[in-house]
Amino acid sequence: MRVLFTVGLLMTLPVAAFAQEKKEAGPVKVIELKRPEPVVYEKDIEPIFYKRCVTCHSGSVKESNFDIGAYEGLIKGGKRGPKVLVPGKSADSLLYGVMSRNEKPRMPPKGEEPVTPEELALVKLWIDQGAKAPSGLRAKPKVIVSAPPANVNPVRALAVSPDKSTVAAGRGNQIHVYDAGSGTYIRSLVDPALKGLDGKDLKAAHLSIVESMAYSPDGKYLVSGGFQEVVLWDIQTGQLRQKLSGFAHAVVAVAFSLDSKLFAVAGGEPTVEGEIKVFEVGSWNKITDVKNGHSDTVYGICFSPDNKMIATASADKFIKVWEIPSGKFVKSFEGHTHHVLDVGWTSDGKLLASAGGDNTVKVWDFEKGEQARTINAHGKQVTRLSFIGKKAEFVTCGGDGQVKFFNAQNGGNIRNFSGGADFVYAIGVSPDGTVVASGGQDGVVRVFNGATGALTRELLPPGVAPPAKK
Ligand code: HEC
Incomplete structure (x- = not known):
């Protein structure tokens, strides 16, 4: 599914931003x-x-x-x-x-x-x-059920800060940051060097679609992935700290190690080769570059809890584990019948869980190298999966518009969130599981109370009026 969208990104370049700069306008006609x-x-x-x-x-x-x-x-x-x-x-x-x-x-x-x-x-x-x-x-915010305004871009990437104070949403080439509690828009993250085709400031986070995002567990950085580049943002100031470019294709997955010292980048050109790279935070040096690890785009990447390995999930249907920094192959897991779109690792290192284009989540026993169970998780492809802090629980979202909590140990479905009828691409969750955010095709970010399942906020882009309420 995401392959289609990366190919289609040229069509979604922000045309409006290229419009010529206005001179100081005179009085408005009365x-x-x-x-x-x-x-x-x-x-x-x-x-x-x-x-x-x-x-x-x-x-x-x-x-x-x-x-x-x-x-x-x-x-x-x-x-x-x-x-x-x-x-x-x-x-x-x-x-x-x-x-x-x-x-x-x-x-x-x-x-x-x-x-x-x-x-x-x-x-x-x-x-x-x-x-x-x-x-x-x-006075009381109502649940928006009508379609959002036409000028809203789909949300393709989401992240909830580790202290659960903010939610960052990638919409088109923009990143909007909100207060997670009040829902107030705080700022947009802007790369000041970005220019449109006309040479004017673009006022965007990336030139094209923001495909992936993650906060560092220590709360210092937000990393965002776009076409052939990643940007590291200082969370405190919202300033761009570092930009790394030269990736093969769209960077569709990013992840930090649990000690916040490393981050991993994944992507690669569809049907050609998966791209897997690991960098050191601060020096921004590349420490691992896995070549020919997958034969298709890598859609999901995560670190092992001891930060010594990474797991990758690819459109080639495999989940693979690699040693870092050597990049040595450790083992692979096979069983999905379609693209594997994300992967996560329990904090005890014993289980991996993967999200499939085949609508299932598969849980894998790492030591044995075997499949532990299959969960028929969603009615359409499972687009993202994220473990909740140190729990053996994870959250998934899917093309069926649903957001769900599962237990990796017994496969139990703990809670469901009705995330709107549209295709959901992205989720974020706080380490304690109490703040859950989802975003998708309709461009609305929905914030839930993870403990009760209640919808608490709906976040629209700055400057976009909520649809008329009755
Ligand atoms: C791009 C940013 C921006 C936008 C958009 C903007 N403003 Fe402002 N506004 C400013 C700044 C900067 C000042 C301070 C200018 C000054 O004091 O000379 C200001 C000052 C004002 C003030 C003076 C308030 C006071 O008591 O000092 C009013 C009134 C105001 N804006 C109304 C509006 C209205 C109405 C709109 C929308 C139609 C608007 N602004 C849109 C940036 C903006």
Whole structure:
């Protein structure tokens, strides 16, 4: 399944980002809106702010100390005081002044798309009608069941930080970082050196799709894999720390060793050769390069709990284990009837579990080199598998839109999460199993309470309004 998507990445290059840079735009045209029904904040106004303003005016980024993420923030105003919004008087409201671009600071600032005359007219009408607050109906976040906006990219990679404070989501060429508890968008990770075809800043994490992500267990780094490259990000600052390139194809799997000293990269061109490399954190030296280890793309990679071996899962249907740093072959496991898409290792080193394109999870006895059991895990391919901290339990996601917890020792299905009807590509789980995140085709990241199975948050890209709620 993922093969199709790596091949298709050229089609998903961010066309919009290549559009020419805008000059400082002049005043927005003033039009009269003929509408008999009153303007409703949550229906008419909030979507405009979400689309145009909240990336710079909400969560951890509040320019000018002005919070547009909530109605309360609009009323309170920013560093220029409360005159931002004067209910009933658009002419006296700085909010209207800056959006119409007649007053400074003109908003959104230079380089961003100005608001349309229709949007401006709606905001004006809303203010003149008394800037009514949202009706309380919306206070409790509701489960989104309708389709998300068309401008949302699928989530192909996800990671939950080891301290479970943040969730990182790869959407298209972007990485969005959220507060795992409140669901607030914190930042996007940006490689400042990336340029579009027109030479302008791309404002993206990778040139093409973010295929894989992992946090280091010590909480210092996030690694992300894209086409022929990986980037290591400093978690504290969100800055790019190191970029390694020259990989054969898309990097579809990344993993850190449990001591956070090494990380492994996997991929390879479909039907040609799997790529398996291990690097040292800090020096960024390559210490292992397994050649001809698999005859097809390697989709999953993980370290043994003692950090002395790696296991790889490939489209060639094999799971193989290698010694590091020598790269010496240790043993292989065969039994899946389709691509093997991920692999994990229990913390006692005794069992491996693999996710199959054949809809099954297979559990393997490492010492004996034998299959311990097959779990008919999902209704479609099992796209990712991840062990939960030191437990003998793991979480899987699948093409059937499900997210599930299993016990590796007895194959028991512990809990299911209904992750939306769409294809799920990516999961993240905190070491204690209480924070679970899933993402897939619909572009929405769903955060669950792993202990109860309850859906706690739905995370949309910054600036994308949630679909209209009833
Ligand atoms: C790309 C980032 C960015 C976006 C997008 C953006 N702003 Fe701003 N905004 C800023 C910055 C930076 C300042 C501070 C400018 C200054 O003080 O001179 C600011 C200041 C303001 C202020 C002044 C608040 C005060 O009291 O100081 C208002 C009002 C404002 N923005 C409204 C908006 C609105 C409305 C939108 C969306 C239509 C918007 N901004 C979108 C970056 C942004």
